[in-house]
Amino acid sequence: MKKISLTLTTAALTLAAGTVSANCDPGEVVAKFSHVTGGTTHPKVVAANSLAERVNAEMNGKMCVEVYPNSTLFGDSKELEALLLGDVQLLAPSLSKFGSYTEKYGVFDLPFIFKDMDAAIRFTNSDNGKALLTEMDEYAGFVGLGYWMSGMKYFSANKTLNVPSDAEGLKFRVQTSDVAKQMISAMGASPQAMAFSEVYGALQTGVVDGQENTWSNIYTKKFFEVQESVTETNHQLLAYLFMTSSDFLKSLDKDTREQFMQIADEVTQAANLNVKAAEATNRANILKAGGTIIELTPAQRQEWVDTMKPVWKQFEKDIGKDLIDAAAGA
Structure with missing residues (x-):
C-alpha cells in the first residue's frame, strides 16, 4: 500500500x-x-x-x-x-x-x-x-x-528596537540555552525560558515583551500580530x-x-x-499581512555586533576555542 x-x-x-x-x-x-x-x-x-x-x-x-x-x-x-x-x-x-x-x-x-x-x-x-x-x-x-x-533569527518586541539599548528592561522569551540567556542579558534585558507553544500567548498577554526567531516561525505562529515590529538583526542561527x-x-x-x-x-x-x-517568502508574507520590519543601518548593526560578541569569550572554555574558530571561519 x-x-x-x-x-x-x-x-x-x-x-x-x-x-x-x-x-x-x-x-x-x-x-x-x-x-x-x-x-x-x-x-x-x-x-x-x-x-x-x-x-x-x-x-x-x-x-x-x-x-x-x-x-x-x-x-x-x-x-x-x-x-x-x-x-x-x-x-x-x-x-x-x-x-x-x-x-x-x-x-x-x-x-x-x-x-x-x-x-x-x-x-x-x-x-x-x-x-x-x-x-x-x-x-x-x-x-x-x-x-x-x-534560518537566521531576528528580534521582535512590543517597542521598536534599533540598537541593543532599546531592549533595556524588557523581558525576552528564549530557549533553554545559557548562551541565549547571556546574549539577552548583554542587551540589558531579562531572558525568560519557555516552551515554543507558549510564546504567542505570552507575547499577547505581556508575560514577555519580545522574542527572537526566524521569519518562518514569526509568520507561521503569528508572532508579528502581537509585536510592534521585527528588527532584521540576522544575529543568530536557528x-x-x-x-x-x-x-x-x-x-x-x-x-x-x-x-x-x-x-x-x-x-x-x-x-x-x-x-x-x-525564509524570503515568509518575510514577504509578514509584510503582506501588515507586520512591520525594521531594517538596520550598517552603524546600527555594528552596535549589535559589538554588544553581543563578548558572549563568545564567556563560553569559550565550555564550547572549545577550536570549535568556535572553526564555526566562525566557515
Whole structure:
C-alpha cells in the first residue's frame, strides 16, 4: 500500500484526538515523528513531510513514518524523554535544547558566529559539524541524523528596537540555552525560558515583551500580530537536530538502517538548500499581512555586533576555542 505523510487540519485534530496515521502496514517498522511546528510552509514541516513521503514510498513494506506536527503528540518539554522511552522515534528539536547534555552545541547559539546561512551549512557539513552529531550518543543515547536549517533569527518586541539599548528592561522569551540567556542579558534585558507553544500567548498577554526567531516561525505562529515590529538583526542561527535514539537505530536490520540513513541525508541536504527561499517568502508574507520590519543601518548593526560578541569569550572554555574558530571561519 502506498502511503503519504499528513499535515493535520483543525478538523483532523478534532477527529483524531491529536494523532495522525500514515496507514502503516502490519509488519512495517513504525517511526513516529513528533515536532512542535504548525502550518504548511515552515522548513521543518516541509522537511518532515518530505522524509515521510520518501520513506513511505521507497521503503514500503519495511518502514513507515508517521508525522505528528504542532505538538499534537508531545510538546517540546516532553519529547526528549519520549524518545528515550520509545514512545516516539524521530524528533527535530532546536539545537538550543541540548545544553544539559553537551555544551558544545552552544556554538550554534553564539550571536553573529555565522556570516549567513551558507556559512552555517558549510560548518555542519565539515568534519567538526559531523562529529557533533554523535556527541550525545554515549552519554544520553541520542544520535543526530542531520542538521535542519530554519534560518537566521531576528528580534521582535512590543517597542521598536534599533540598537541593543532599546531592549533595556524588557523581558525576552528564549530557549533553554545559557548562551541565549547571556546574549539577552548583554542587551540589558531579562531572558525568560519557555516552551515554543507558549510564546504567542505570552507575547499577547505581556508575560514577555519580545522574542527572537526566524521569519518562518514569526509568520507561521503569528508572532508579528502581537509585536510592534521585527528588527532584521540576522544575529543568530536557528537550526534543528534531526535525531533519533541509538536504540532505535540498533533495532533496524542493516539494510533497513542503511536505506533509511541514505534517505535521511538526502532529505536534509535538499531541505537546507530550500530554506533561503522559504525564509524570503515568509518575510514577504509578514509584510503582506501588515507586520512591520525594521531594517538596520550598517552603524546600527555594528552596535549589535559589538554588544553581543563578548558572549563568545564567556563560553569559550565550555564550547572549545577550536570549535568556535572553526564555526566562525566557515
